[in-house]
Amino acid sequence: MLRVGAEVLRDVALAARREWVLADGLGGWAASTVLGLHTRGAHGLLAVASPSARAPMLLLARVEEALSFDGARHELGANDYGGVLHPRGHEIADSFLLDPLPTLTWEVADRRLSRTVARIHGEPAVVLAYQYEGPDAAALEVRPLLAYRELDARQRENGAVRTAPVRTGQDVVLQPYEGCPALALRLAGAAWEGDGIWYRGFRYVRDAERGLPAREDLFSPGLFRLTLRPGTTVAFVAWVGAIPPATDPLARMANERRRIRALGDAADGLVPDLRRAADAFIVRAPGGGRAIVSGYPSAVLSVREALITLPGLCLATGRHEEARAILLALTARVEGDLVATRSADELSGVDGVDTGLWWVVAVERFREATGDAEFIRSRLQGPLLAILEGYRAGTRRGAGVSPEGLLAHEESATPLGSLGASAEGQPPRRAFAVEVQALWYNALLIGADLARAAGQSARAGEWAALAARARDSFLRAFWSDRHGYLADVVDGTGADFSLRPHQLHALGLPHSLLPRDKAQRVLEVARRALLTPVGLRSLAAFDTRYVGAVAGDGAPTPPLDRGAAWPFLAALYFDALIRVHGEAAKADAWRWVDGFAPRLADGTLATIPEAFEGEPPHRPLGGLASARAVAELLRLVTRLGRRPAGRTTRPERI
Secondary structure: OEEEEHHHHOOHHHHOOOEEEEEOOOOOEEEEEOOOOOOOOOOEEEEEOOOOOOOOEEEEEEEEEEEEEOOEEEEOOEEEOOOOEEEEHHHHEEEEEEOOOEEEEEEEOOEEEEEEEEEOOOOOEEEEEEEEEOOOOEEEEEEEEEEEEEOOOOOOOOOOOOOOOOEOOOOEEEOOOOOOOOEEEEEOOOEEEEEEEEEEEEEOHHHHHOOOOOEEEEEEEEEEEEEEOOOOEEEEEEEEEOOOOOOOHHHHHHHHHHHHHHOOOOOOOOHHHHHHHHHOOEEEOOOOOEEEOOEEOOOOOOHHHHHHHHHHHHHOOOOHHHHHHHHHHHHOOEOOOOEOOOOOOOOOOOOOOOHHHHHHHHHHHHHHHHOOHHHHHHHHHHHHHHHHHHHHHOOOOOOEEOOOOOEEEOOOOOOOOOOHHHOOOOOOOOEEEHHHHHHHHHHHHHHHHHHHHOOOHHHHHHHHHHHHHHHHHHHHHHEEOOOOEEOOEEEOOEEEOOOOHHHHHHHHOOOOOOOHHHHHHHHHHHHHHOEEOOEEEOOOOOOOOOOOOOOOOOOOOOOHHHOOEEOOHHHHHHHHHHHHHHHHHHHHHHHHHHHHHHHHHOOEOOOOOOEEOOOOOOOEEOOOEEHHHHHHHHHHHHHHOOOOOOOOOOOOOO
């Protein structure tokens, strides 16, 4: 349970930095700040995964509420209209509670109105429950504001919108644009008043900081009006398509609260919060089965991201059957040397030359967690061998084994590094990237072990010998005694010794490429120059290109590859530290976890954002919620095992 008091809610600058996100298990979400002030175009109440669009669609952006009594009307919202805050609902906001659904409460003249939001798991729907307490009756207005756009688009006032509902009655059915899904609205016992008006000039300050479109107009087809008696609770429902018969929205909300709470049962410390956060990224795939989205709000179905996050999201949480199903689904898309990328209707590209290598590592993580050798032998071993043979023979994307045994790759428009697709400003990393070599070495040894277990001793010997050759060549090409760490990239012009965290893959994956003395030196450099309380910097602080913090509120956000701290990389760092220094290093890992835990009560509440500033105060950057960050912290905490007695890492109050 996380609580935000009036002292934060009434300070707009503080409240605007605390966000929440709910997922629907389909790739859709609801998200906002604790005050309901939208600071991103991705904030909204009903965003849905769209099979006909390449990105999620935000349908219901927000609702504007007002409470009237004794001849006075009190508007409850808070919107940024280009520096003008209107209405001023923050002045009567009393509390915010995440338990685990977000509830915002306003108090005015001895009257209290609470609004709880729930996305219904497995349904394209949102429920808003309003609970009223006061000495007498009050009138509630609920006005929906529609966006009806893809995630990165922005709506402007236009003449194409259908101003009138398609149908009214028990439900108000809207379809503001031809070809877009219909939206059914319901507020039982309320009267609908149609007017069809535009709200112009919303400004999203976080988008402005990131250089994204930050202005929008929203359309409202009308409003619901309802009289509230003291002690009553009513529910507003928005549902894509028709609302199913006999739907009890308050019961559905109660079921969703119980479902989320149960995800953290039988666990202690930080694990319950992380398990609940992890559940948001495991979704129903468009064609059925299970899939993993990379984060919110982007909700990308990337195979590469699924392979990296599967050990934490599924294996560390005991969701082994879902791990099997996801691995099988990804295996079906193996194409000899690579795994296809994105969703089923986006098979034209690939995530990068390392995707197939991540698949091999994911198989090894699955074996370690489940011990299910028969499943691997019967269902995964064949594709695994095909992947390794495909790399050795040369892939369609220009990857192939060099005479030295390293995996060479041509320039790619997609960054290959551990920072992934989010670091799109990062220059392409060509020829020999350090983490690709670490993945290649691990894939060869994992394949050799599986071949040996299958009685294929000759093939096992070939791959083990190739791995040994790759290791020797790697050390000659990448290691620098002068720097005390590894090159980030080696190509025909030389070696790039920019200090970045990619090289930790050479120490933290199941098979290390470095002898202990060299590994110790890399870890010491990483501790001094990359490690922060919120993750590892993407670039060392001593680099002249380093930008560790946003210049100030409203200032542009620097590219995330220029020094932002990435929380997911901390797990890799501590994997390597424990390998080199043994069980004693777990105490260092626990200290870091304890220091990081309060971040779940700041930024995006009860989950982990994509990145943070590299310098104090380490404000959140990038996406609202990152599958990698949650998965890797879960994997780390699970690896650490039972925590020292007397410690707690669960934030209870803000």
